[in-house]
Amino acid sequence: MTTGDDVPDPLGGPRDAIRWFLRTEHPVVLFVREAASSALAVALVGMLLFSVSGVWPPLVAVESGSMQPNMEKGDLVFVMEEHRFSPEYATGETGVVAAQDAGEHDFRKFGGPGDVVVYKPYGNARQTPVIHRARFWVDAGENWYDRANESYVDAANCDQLRNCPAPHAGFITKGDNELTNDYYDQARGISSPVKPEWIEGTAEYRIPWLGWVRLTVSGTAAGGTVAPPVVV
Structure with missing residues (x-):
């Protein structure tokens, strides 16, 4: 189920809810999504540096x-x-x-x-x-x-x-x-x-x-x- 502009209805089930979260332009969700992606990027960089250095914090x-x-x-x-x-x-x-x-x-x-x-x-x-x-x-x-x-x-x-x-x-x-x-x-x-x-x-x-x-x-x-x- 979609709500227009190819954005799924979040009430259509878990899969649709995830797809809605990733596609919606709602400002609050956009903020959360950007914050989460930034945190993930930092975590990945930290893990990479740790794997190279062998110490924490590197x-x-x-x-x-x-x-x-x-x-x-x-x-x-x-x-x-x-x-x-x-x-x-x-x-x-x-x-x-x-x-x-x-x-x-x-x-x-x-x-x-x-x-x-x-x-x-x-x-x-x-x-x-x-x-x-x-x-x-x-x-x-x-x-x-x-x-x-x-x-x-x-x-x-x-x-x-x-x-x-x-x-x-x-x-x-x-x-x-x-x-x-x-x-x-x-x-x-x-x-x-x-x-x-x-x-x-x-x-x-x-x-x-x-x-x-x-x-x-x-x-x-x-x-x-x-x-x-x-x-x-």
């Missing part, structure tokens, strides 16, 4: 300027599970290439040597993840003061340096911004050495500006560029 918004000039606040960054396509010279079985090991292999990401990782500070899932570069690996109990760049520590020896000796094995990390982040995360207590299980993935690509939508919705867009080095 896209994060940079909330501060701690990675400038290689990442800017408001960038949308694609994150991939760290073991996918990792080179054979990655640190142990972590899938991450540290900056101190990257030079001889000419391995660079976002304008610098080594991987940029997204990690949970102290392994705490309730804290906002940090996106910083993995600088070097330390073993449990290691005195890593002599391996550190003296410009990034405010101490004269290991005893005066936070997280030294290393309380456990993990990565020493740091933001690329030399003005606001001229220190290792571990030297300022942002996190202890980053354990492999704390890493949510490695940053692979960035899309400028698109992250501002997420920051605005989350209410973090008004923060300054010297805010804590985090992602949403």
Whole structure:
């Protein structure tokens, strides 16, 4: 049964009701139909990105300027599970290439040597993840003061340096911004050495500006560029 202009009567049964929903020009139904198709498109894109990256969410918004000039606040960054396509010279079985090991292999990401990782500070899932570069690996109990760049520590020896000796094995990390982040995360207590299980993935690509939508919705867009080095 049709109601004219080849639009089925919605009262003609389930099949006619579905055909009416797909063909009618009623403004309310049009709105619902467009909203549903948009949501489906977003879901399909999300599933595709997840299948490629292996992490959820696969896209994060940079909330501060701690990675400038290689990442800017408001960038949308694609994150991939760290073991996918990792080179054979990655640190142990972590899938991450540290900056101190990257030079001889000419391995660079976002304008610098080594991987940029997204990690949970102290392994705490309730804290906002940090996106910083993995600088070097330390073993449990290691005195890593002599391996550190003296410009990034405010101490004269290991005893005066936070997280030294290393309380456990993990990565020493740091933001690329030399003005606001001229220190290792571990030297300022942002996190202890980053354990492999704390890493949510490695940053692979960035899309400028698109992250501002997420920051605005989350209410973090008004923060300054010297805010804590985090992602949403």
